[in-house]
Amino acid sequence: MSSSEHIVSPVVYVGVFLALIVLTGLTVFASTVDLGLWNTPVALLIAVTKAVLVVLFFMHVKYSSRLVSLAVGAAMLWLLLLIAGVIADYVSRGWVGSPGT
Amino acid sequence: MSSVADTAHGAERHHPDLVHHFESLPAQKEAATFGMWVFIAQEVMFFGGLFAAYTIYRHLYFHAFVQSSRHLNLPLGAINTAVLICSSLTMAMGVHASAIGRRRPTVAWLLLTVALGGVFLGIKTVEYKDKFDHHLVPGESFQAEELHLEGSAARPAQIFYALYFAMTGLHAAHMVIGIPIILFIAWMAHRGRFSPEYHTPVELTGLYWHFVDIIWIFLFPLLYLIGRHH
Numbered sequence: 001m002s003s004s005e006h007i008v009s010p011v012v013y014v015g016v017f018l019a020l021i022v023l024t025g026l027t028v029f030a031s032t033v034d035l036g037l038w039n040t041p042v043a044l045l046i047a048v049t050k051a052v053l054v055v056l057f058f059m060h061v062k063y064s065s066r067l068v069s070l071a072v073g074a075a076m077l078w079l080l081l082l083i084a085g086v087i088a089d090y091v092s093r094g095w096v097g098s099p100g101t
Numbered sequence: 102m103s104s105v106a107d108t109a110h111g112a113e114r115h116h117p118d119l120v121h122h123f124e125s126l127p128a129q130k131e132a133a134t135f136g137m138w139v140f141i142a143q144e145v146m147f148f149g150g151l152f153a154a155y156t157i158y159r160h161l162y163f164h165a166f167v168q169s170s171r172h173l174n175l176p177l178g179a180i181n182t183a184v185l186i187c188s189s190l191t192m193a194m195g196v197h198a199s200a201i202g203r204r205r206p207t208v209a210w211l212l213l214t215v216a217l218g219g220v221f222l223g224i225k226t227v228e229y230k231d232k233f234d235h236h237l238v239p240g241e242s243f244q245a246e247e248l249h250l251e252g253s254a255a256r257p258a259q260i261f262y263a264l265y266f267a268m269t270g271l272h273a274a275h276m277v278i279g280i281p282i283i284l285f286i287a288w289m290a291h292r293g294r295f296s297p298e299y300h301t302p303v304e305l306t307g308l309y310w311h312f313v314d315i316i317w318i319f320l321f322p323l324l325y326l327i328g329r330h331h
Binding site for chain 1: 131134135138139141142145146149150152153156157160161175179182183186187189190192193194197200201304307308311312314315318319321322323326328329330331
């Protein structure tokens, strides 16, 4: 019977693995350099890059159906809404005076 | 869809792992994969609450978070990150071996994944013990002197450590659950239950394990690498 599955070459897995190790070293290095306000965004950018590599290649989303991509995208969207909502709330506190403060 | 008469159960040969409410193995696999991803989306929400709490308290008590984070063991955290990435590679290789129908390599890669998971949990235990020894477990005996925090500045350090234990603990719990699942899948593989046509359980276990890896990919910089440059 025909398989709908895409067989990923182990070479790809090893390449992704090496990229993940290099990015881990990079995030440790970046944390020791004073980037001012940018330390956290850089750390998160590296973490997101690593997560995307794992999701696309190790978790086969690059080779999966659009239904699977939709589930991944929905999870990311809701997480983003949660975190963005929290940040918007706490960062904007004090911008406008409120009674009693 | 063919007519009821030709597809009456048992009337035609079909793969033994195809349950009869699915038309084909790829359709069955697609449904299972989608189900696993919905479960993972739920897990993202589950951990998401903790990440949101972390975001709030880090914003409110940044100084206490920096001082507390520095007490975490960076070399051990970095080694554990590498160990978990290695275990993701071995898991991906195990799934690959099962997809091309190689039984013994499948079992070997899965057992290697379990071993690496064990190494991770062992290192985590050493780190936890250190926090107990230094009175950095939130509660009555919490002492912030070593963090160079005094008075009111010491209290938020307990929030950092409460989040540290909750987040890494929930992550470790996922690994403790994952390890027996991988062992069970390895046993099934050893028994010759999988083939290139049907190895969905190996694939889905891989998804779970990689998801646990991703959580750690975020926990490592957020917990261990705050304000290291100061």
